[in-house]
Amino acid sequence: MWLTRPLQERSTQLFLGILIAALAVVTVLHLAMPEDSALHVSAYTVTLLGKYLCYALLAVAVDLVWGYLGILSLGHGAFFALGGYAMGMYLMRQIGDRGTYGDPILPDFMVFLNWDSLPWYWHGFDMAWFAFAMVLLVPGALAFVFGYLAFRSRVTGVYLSIITQALTFALMLAFFRNEMGFGGNNGLTDFRDILGFNLRTDATRLGLFIATGIALAIGYVICRGIVTSKLGRVSIACRDAEARTRFLGYRVERVQLFVFVVSAMLAGVAGALYVPQVGIINPSEFSPLFSIEVVVWVALGGRATLYGAVIGALLVNYAKTVFTGVMPDAWLFALGGLFVLVTVFLPKGIAGLLQKRRKAPDNDRSNPREATA
Amino acid sequence: MSMLEQLTNRDQVFDFLAPVASPVDVRHGPILYLEDVNVSFDGFKAINNLNLTIDDGELRCIIGPNGAGKTTMMDIITGKTRPDTGSVWFGSRHNLLTMNEPDIATLGIGRKFQKPTVFEALTVFENLELAMAADKRILPTLTAIMKPENRDQIDEVLEMIGLKDLRDKLAGILSHGQKQWLEIGMLLMQKPRLLLVDEPVAGMTEQEMERTAELLTSLAGKQSVVVVEHDMGFVRSIARQVTVLHQGGVLAEGTMDQVSNDPEVIKVYLGEEA
Numbered sequence: 001m002w003l004t005r006p007l008q009e010r011s012t013q014l015f016l017g018i019l020i021a022a023l024a025v026v027t028v029l030h031l032a033m034p035e036d037s038a039l040h041v042s043a044y045t046v047t048l049l050g051k052y053l054c055y056a057l058l059a060v061a062v063d064l065v066w067g068y069l070g071i072l073s074l075g076h077g078a079f080f081a082l083g084g085y086a087m088g089m090y091l092m093r094q095i096g097d098r099g100t101y102g103d104p105i106l107p108d109f110m111v112f113l114n115w116d117s118l119p120w121y122w123h124g125f126d127m128a129w130f131a132f133a134m135v136l137l138v139p140g141a142l143a144f145v146f147g148y149l150a151f152r153s154r155v156t157g158v159y160l161s162i163i164t165q166a167l168t169f170a171l172m173l174a175f176f177r178n179e180m181g182f183g184g185n186n187g188l189t190d191f192r193d194i195l196g197f198n199l200r201t202d203a204t205r206l207g208l209f210i211a212t213g214i215a216l217a218i219g220y221v222i223c224r225g226i227v228t229s230k231l232g233r234v235s236i237a238c239r240d241a242e243a244r245t246r247f248l249g250y251r252v253e254r255v256q257l258f259v260f261v262v263s264a265m266l267a268g269v270a271g272a273l274y275v276p277q278v279g280i281i282n283p284s285e286f287s288p289l290f291s292i293e294v295v296v297w298v299a300l301g302g303r304a305t306l307y308g309a310v311i312g313a314l315l316v317n318y319a320k321t322v323f324t325g326v327m328p329d330a331w332l333f334a335l336g337g338l339f340v341l342v343t344v345f346l347p348k349g350i351a352g353l354l355q356k357r358r359k360a361p362d363n364d365r366s367n368p369r370e371a372t373a
Numbered sequence: 374m375s376m377l378e379q380l381t382n383r384d385q386v387f388d389f390l391a392p393v394a395s396p397v398d399v400r401h402g403p404i405l406y407l408e409d410v411n412v413s414f415d416g417f418k419a420i421n422n423l424n425l426t427i428d429d430g431e432l433r434c435i436i437g438p439n440g441a442g443k444t445t446m447m448d449i450i451t452g453k454t455r456p457d458t459g460s461v462w463f464g465s466r467h468n469l470l471t472m473n474e475p476d477i478a479t480l481g482i483g484r485k486f487q488k489p490t491v492f493e494a495l496t497v498f499e500n501l502e503l504a505m506a507a508d509k510r511i512l513p514t515l516t517a518i519m520k521p522e523n524r525d526q527i528d529e530v531l532e533m534i535g536l537k538d539l540r541d542k543l544a545g546i547l548s549h550g551q552k553q554w555l556e557i558g559m560l561l562m563q564k565p566r567l568l569l570v571d572e573p574v575a576g577m578t579e580q581e582m583e584r585t586a587e588l589l590t591s592l593a594g595k596q597s598v599v600v601v602e603h604d605m606g607f608v609r610s611i612a613r614q615v616t617v618l619h620q621g622g623v624l625a626e627g628t629m630d631q632v633s634n635d636p637e638v639i640k641v642y643l644g645e646e647a
Contacts, residue, residue, distance in 0.1 A: 002516055230517040233499050237492045244490040248559070249475065249509045258511045 002231075006224035015307050016217055023213040030206060043202040050209035050277045052317050057216045057270035059297045059309035061263040064223045066295070067304030068232060069259050070239030071156070075164030076267050077291035078171050079139035081281065083268025085175075086138055088188035088281040089122060090131030091199075095192050108190065109183045119181040128195055135272040136265045143264030144257065151253035151260075156242070165288050172286030187282025194276050205277070212273045216310070219266045223306055226259065235259055296335065300342050302351025311350050397464035397481060397566055399429040404567055404597045405450065410459030412445055412621075419445045420456065421621035427567070432593035434608045435601045437618035438641065443601045446618070447569050451484050452477045463567070483565035487572045489552040493545030497536050497555055500544050501527045504559035527562070534558040534588060550581035554588065561592075568598045574607050586611045 006012040026041055026049060033040040058080050065071045097104040101111040105118055124130040146167060150160055178184035197204040226232050237245040238252050246252050275281045284290070293316075301312020316335070323331045346352055397404070405427040412420040420442045427433055437443055448454035449461060452474045461469040469477060478484075492500050505523060508514070531537045534554040539547065544555060553573055560568055573589070574582045582604070590611055592598050602608050608615065608629065615632045617624040625635045632638055 226515065229515050230502065231511065231515040233492075233495055233503055234514055236494050237503055240492055240494055241490050244492070245503075247478070248504055248563075249478065250503075250514075251509070251511075254511050255514075 002229045003221065003225045005228055006221050009224070009228070011307070012221065012224050015220060015310075019213060019217055019220075023210055027206060027210065030202075043205050046202075046209045047205050047277050048321065050205070050212045051274060052314050053209070053212040053216050054270045054274040054277070055294075055297070055317050056310040056313040057212070057219050057273075058267050058294055059301070059313035060216070060219055060223055060306055061266035061270065062294050063298045063301075063303060063306055063309035064226070064266070065260055065263045066298060067306075067309075068227050068235045068239065069256060071256065071260065072158075072161045072295065073164045073260075073263075074161045074288065074291050074295060075166075075168035076263070076294055077288075078164075078168035078286055079143060079264040079267035080271035080274070081168075081171070081175075081283075081285035082139045082142065083135045083271030084275040084281040084285060085182060085188070085271075086125075086131055086134040086268070087272035087275045088191075089125040089134075089182075090128060091191040091194060091276060092188050093122075093126040094194065095190065098192055099190065107183070107188070109178075109186065110181070113178060115181075122181065132272070135268050139264040139268030139271075140261050143261045147257045147260040151256045154253070165291070168286050168291055169288050172283050172288075175283035175286060183282070185282070187280055188275075189280040189282075191276060191279060199276055199279070208273065208277050212277070215269055215273055219269065220306060220310070222262070222266070226262065227306070231255065231258075293335070296339050298349075300338065300349055302349025302354075305349075305351040305355075308349050308351030315350070398466040399464045399566075401465045402428055403462075404429045404431075404464055405599075406460075406462040406465075407446075407449075408460050410446075410449060410456045410461065412442075412449065412454060412456045418621050420449070423459070423618075423622055425616065425623065427597055427599060429566075430594045430597055432590065432598045432611065432613060433600070434612040434615045435599060435618060436603070436605070436608055436615060437624075440620075441618040442621040443618055444571065445621075447484060447571060447601065450477075450569060451482060478563070481564070481566035482569065483560035483563055483567070484569040485553075485556055485560055485571060485573065487575065489549070489556045491544040491547070491552050491555050491559070493543065495544060496541050497531070497544055497547070498527060498540045500555055501530055501558055501562050504562040506563050530558045530561050533561065533591065535584060548581075550577045550585070553577070553581075553585065557588065561596075565596060568592065568596050570598060570600045572602055573600060574602065574604055582607055583610075 007016075026046060029039055029041040030043070030046055035042075058076065061079075062073060062076050065073055065076075092107040095107065099108040099111075101108055103111050106115065110118070125134070146164075150163065155163065174180055175182050175187075176185055182188065191199050193199055194204070194208075197207065199205075227235070234245065234250050234255055237248075237250070238255055242252055245255075271281075271285070294313075297312040297316045298309045299312070300316060301310065302308030316338075319334070319338075320331060323334055342349060348355070403426045405425070407423055407425040410420050410423040411418065423442070423446065425446075435443055435446075445454060449456050450469065452469060452472055455470065463469050463477075463480060463482065467480060472480070492503070495503070502519070502523075505526065507517065507523075528537070531540055534557060536547075536551060536554060536558070539551065544552065547555060557568075557570070557573070570589070574585050577585065586607060589598055589600060600608075600611070612629050614626070615629050616626045617632055617635075617638050619641050624641065625632050625638050627635075
């Protein structure tokens with residue numbers, strides 16, 4: 001089975017071991033340590049870590065298409081945000097009549113806009129199963145249509161990167177409009193509970209953190225399953241010599257489409273877990289800058305390793321939290337500087353540094369001729 | 374309107390419902406048969422009344438000066454270029470002029486291009502694995518499991534191309550000659566009936582050339598092999614039958630000795646070397 005194969009792999013076992021251990025340690029330190037202890041992990045930190053894990057899952061999704069398929073998507077934030085909006089719509093419907101205006105059906109912003117009924121696309125989102133299915137299906141469907149048109153026309157390289165960028169920018173502009181029915185500029189917020197659990201309690205926050213960790217583990221195993229299968233090797237072949245792969249009888253555009261859709265769905269799940277933890281989803285998640293930042297995480301961590309993407313996402317976001325606290329204005333310079341330094345001195349990212357330690361060049365899956373983007 | 378007629382026509386099935394390619398019929402001898410083929414590009418006659426017959430299991434060398442039409446001939450056989458007139462048959466059943474490139478490849482004509490292209494980030498073994506004849510749709514590829522007989526087939530080819538010791542090394546670290554062999558190996562994994570090899574020894578060392586000669590001669594008999602080559606020494610070392618192309622047509626055909634003593638050939642081609 002392609003999905004169980006990664007579980008027999010050393011590197012995956014190690015990754016899952018560290019992840020589970022980290023989840024356990026945080027849980028224990030949060031629950032068992034008294035609040036005034038230095039070792040106590042506050043609910044705020046738990047949520048912050050949960051947010052990092054969402055970013056890590058998004059980075060894994062980006063690494064799957066960029067590292068293994070050679071498609072540099074500068075618009076993965078769009079899939080992340082769509083997953084987030086699907087979750088946000090569910091959470092909005094869960095508010096019920098507890099909103100400021102007390103309307104049992106309509107979310108506050110619709111009452112404010114004097115709408116008298118729910119738009120058709122808001123129906124069904126009061127049911128958790130429907131909303132959670134949409135978290136996968138909406139980003140997946142967008143990726144399918146977009147990818148079908150792009151890959152069929154053999155759009156690759158920078159051209160593809162530019163149109164993914166345009167895609168997320170267009171969606172951002174659309175979601176900014178009040179008429180779209182997604183809360184416009186303010187987005188969706190003021191969430192109360194998820195699956196009956198109050199979102200404002202520490203226990204729910206811890207639960208969401210653990211759920212995100214599990215989602216990251218599952219997403220990692222799925223990606224690892226794909227890249228260690230024959231399809232993964234075909235992906236690498238498409239990345240390095242597309243015409244040659246076609247000549248061997250593989251339908252390159254279908255390989256690209258499949259992997260792209262899987263990746264978009266994973267990004268959607270990451271977005272869906274992100275929204276209840278940060279408590280808001282608004283169009284700024286569609287911003288092209290955010291998508292580019294995700295690519296920087298992956299580049300820093302190391303392409304075509306998957307775990308490198310996780311390391312990159314965690315490190316950069318931790319640095320961002322620290323930096324924006326100390327010197328908010330310097331953060332973008334620091335990020336840019338970091339990116340330049342890594343590109344020049346560590347073309348294979350932090351993961352490349354780890355691999356050098358272990359001295360295992362035979363397992364290096366990155367393209368030897370093109371170490372950086 | 375004609376579309377509608379086609380749809381309602383009951384004594385004909387749609388193309389996609391028609392039975393898939395039947396096996397190649399070589400009972401009558403030749404595996405490849407070109408007759409009176411003509412191609413011109415903007416008035417320049419690249420191929421001029423070309424007639425060529427390759428027998429099943431034969432190893433044939435094709436030589437000729439630059440612009441003699443060697444590559445164009447390969448393009449016609451693989452479906453890349455359509456001739457203006459003439460007929461091209463694979464066995465006595467398949468008219469190659471009615472088929473497209475992937476279909477011709479599936480039918481069993483493998484082509485090695487001049488410049489070797491192997492997947493450098495994959496191991497030698499994996500390169501062969503991807504080339505293996507198999508169901509190449511998405512889900513079967515995702516769930517594909519390496520069966521013992523597949524592994525044996527790959528090992529057999531590894532043995533043949535002499536890269537057994539480099540089985541688990543990345544193809545990117547191979548030398549130029551080794552890449553050429555790997556590429557030939559990838560062709561063999563597709564189990565072709567006819568192998569078209571374009572300048573296999575360009576840029577090779579003396580030893581690598583010898584090794585390539587052995588490899589190609591060992592293939593003959595099992596597969597039909599057509600080699601296009603410039604290097605006369607190499608051709609002499611492998612060829613039983615040589616065809617000399619000149620200005621898009623066959624100038625001479627025969628054993629290397631016959632050909633190299635042909636006054637016409639000496640005049641247009643060998644003259645430079647003799």
